[in-house]
Amino acid sequence: MSTVGRALSLLDAFSDGSASLRLTTIAARSGLPLPTTLRLARELVAWGGLERQADGSYRLGTRLWVLGGQVPCQRRLADAGRPYLRGLRTATGRAVALTSLDGDRLLIIDELDAPVSRGSHLPLHATAAGKLFLAHGPDALRQRVLSDLTRLTPYTVTAPGLLHRQFADIRGGSLAIAKEERHLGGTEIAAPVGPTGDGGPAAALSVIAPSVPAARRAVPLLAAAAAALTAHLTPSLSA
Template sequence: MGQTTLDRETDSRRSVLGRAFDILECFTDGEPEQTIGSLCAKTDLPPATVHRMLANLAEWGAVERAARGRYRLGMRLWRLGWGVPGARTLKDIARPYLVDLHAACGELTLLASRDRDQVLVTDIIAGNAEARLQRLPRQLPMVGSAPGAVFLANIDPEEATRLVGSRGTVGFQFWQQMAEIRRNGVAVSRGGKPGSAAWVAAPVFDGAGAIRSTICVVVPTERLNAVGLSRAVNRAARAVSQGLSVAMPSAS
């Protein structure tokens, strides 16, 4: 049977919505400002479509003009995101511990949460010096990053296998590394050369015992004290997990 008029209209609306999200997601890859040309390159949409979608998104307040020919996310979209109860609760609980951790170790601390097959940095305590020293990506790969490894170690093995896919080898060594992360409570990634960033990440669990986010410290490789930072990050993550358990208890 062919599609009805209602079916075609529904597919059309879904297509428009999908294109809008494709455009909005381009602003989360570490480049807060985009041009029509860059959006076309990333979405494979024609310039006329991108121009029309940007006009509609700007009218709604989801994007705004940053400079001549450049766009950025609008404040209305940020307000909607901040209104998500779970995200707001997590950030509210984690922020004091991120501040304390930064004060204790003097290094950049952050909250990194999963977004499908990647990890997004959702909060940072840096201090002016560290903010100038390091340009951290807002978006991290699930495979090859310390917070990504923490998620892979604490989710269902079948899902972890799917996420790794062609980007890594899922064999005995991989599962051994995942078991070690669960046993130690942290994942550590060391930069390859002096001045590069080393990461220490620990999991944050919700009231049901599922991984919800990660607490991380980022430090220049030459200043990495893996043992001391692992303990500090682990303590902070456990405290945030306890806060989430109280604020959002699991259903009985």
């Protein structure tokens, strides 16, 4: 692996949404020796890609946030979606998020009060939005994701057969929902933004509620917000 690849593997250690990590954890996740990890971490701190905290742990640096905000596609989506995200947050009183597909993971484009930060990556199989992308995405995506399923809570669905049935239900119009599958105490529901054909929607809007009944009460408001954002984005999505 090249020096650049090793440095990037340090940054990728945070892809599960961890706010901060100890050096030993970064080394374990990147598969690099501890001395190499320390050397690269110091270089990334000097560049601004990592920040070393008072307790000795590391977190992603603000330079990454600045650069990430310049990505044209995601920036346009975040700017367009923010008013709808605010409206959905006010209408439901719940945490909300705008997400997109990034490779085989879910990318948080923007959020309000959600238990994950903007720019975080989450596993597709354990999130409502991720299940939307898996349901409407290509077979190759489903095969890759379902070949390596991690149980994040006791309620994470890791049986490929059950997930395939959920995907079929979602394609048939059922609600995309994840009941405490990514973190305990949080039920997520999601609605697609943009057409669901040709590889899946452009994005997804999600509501995170403390229970299934609370999440289901937000369904009409979520659907309306997703439809409104889709209508707003339609000219750029079809361009």
